[in-house]
Amino acid sequence: MADPNNTKPTPLSQFCLFKSLSYSLFEDDWVNMVESWQSMVAVNAPIPEFTLNMVPFFANAPRLLSVFYRYMNYAEKDPEFLSTLTTVLMSTPLLIKVQHILHSADLFKDYVIALKLDNPSASHTQVMQSLQTFLQGLPEGMRLEIQKVFAEEEASDSMGKFALCFTPTTLDTALQLLHADTQLYIDILSTLQLNQNENMPWDAVVDKIKTLVLAKKANAWPGVEQFLSSLHWAPQQQEVAKQQDMDAENDDDNVLEMVEGVDYYPDEEDEQELGSFPEAEEYDQYYADFLQDVQEIQANRVMDDFSKLGTTDSRHAVESW
Structure with missing residues (x-):
């Protein structure tokens, strides 16, 4: 053995x-x-x-x-x-x-x-x-089912930006619109690939699919046309939704900020401290007053003494947990 x-x-x-x-x-x-x-x-x-x-x-x-x-x-x-x-x-x-x-x-x-x-x-x-x-x-039915699986796999692999739209739900919807005509479904999936594989314009692809559907299932065309439209615009809609999610995350006050590799969570005392700083036009006046104070110090020639002074911050340190 x-x-x-x-x-x-x-x-x-x-x-x-x-x-x-x-x-x-x-x-x-x-x-x-x-x-x-x-x-x-x-x-x-x-x-x-x-x-x-x-x-x-x-x-x-x-x-x-x-x-x-x-x-x-x-x-x-x-x-x-x-x-x-x-x-x-x-x-x-x-x-x-x-x-x-x-x-x-x-x-x-x-x-x-x-x-x-x-x-x-x-x-x-x-x-x-x-x-x-x-x-x-x-048997013919079994053969068609396998060819259907092949067509779905090929379409998913070759459809580029549309690939993410080929979910089981999306594909089931397409087949239902064709009244479960498996061969027509396979033909449509093969035609869709022309957009990526042969750089055929989308409108030309839609026209070819329209010809196929009208020849076999004319009453299914309105639904198929709507399906193709939603498929065509799905990548853009997904990108917009993704951007909106990112914007929402960036606007979240509780978002975790990464500062030089250190996890930083907004601290209430820190926020109050930051909120005490003037903004916009108020800041301009604040800065002008500050410069005037500096000029007065220089004029009074107290810089030497000033450099010898020590400063003590009596505020409690905020510990990071």
Whole structure:
């Protein structure tokens, strides 16, 4: 019987590790984990350092650590394996969606094989041909659902400033407007990408989508047109809302100020002291009076004596807690 420690883990096994790990983390923690992983790959970090940086993300799933250690041990022996592991990690969210659609262990295994994740020499064309062969063997409804997931993923990746608008709620709204016509929905998502991928003007993109909708679901166009308008202006609205939030924070009297790295909280006595200083025109008169006092001191030639005087501040010191 082969020693599991010396057997190269399959992409399916790698997926099972990352899927289980993703379920043990909050969404933000998963994002942080992926970003940390990418950072380690980018700097070509030594495997021991790489492993050490990833271990904290397994705090909620310690049972997975032994598997992770074994995989990283294999990556130390085979640099190409780390590349495969990274590809599987980045594909995990999409793989989870497809697994739910297929709802069959055998079909999902065939799907992972079709992706050729463990074949770094496979070209994009070869992968797409392999994938199309797999999809053609599926029932039409299941195939459309997978193509829908692909289209959503591609749109989210390529829509630039609009990407943040592609939330599950937004996408569900678009599909409902099309009366659940999945193929039309896929066609629209593909057309939307022309704005970023081919620099097609937004108005031209809208015209192409209008042609598609009127040809298949004419009564859906008013709702789709409104949806496209809200999608187009969403980034600007988000920026305005963000700026308003920042302005509100800056106007907050209780905002924490950072002074030379020291946390500073407004103190009541300090505020009263600051409030005692004159402002604007009153300050100009205050400053003029001050200069006049200085001139009188100089005129009376008391500067030598003045420099010898000591000053004592009788106010209580304000302690910082």
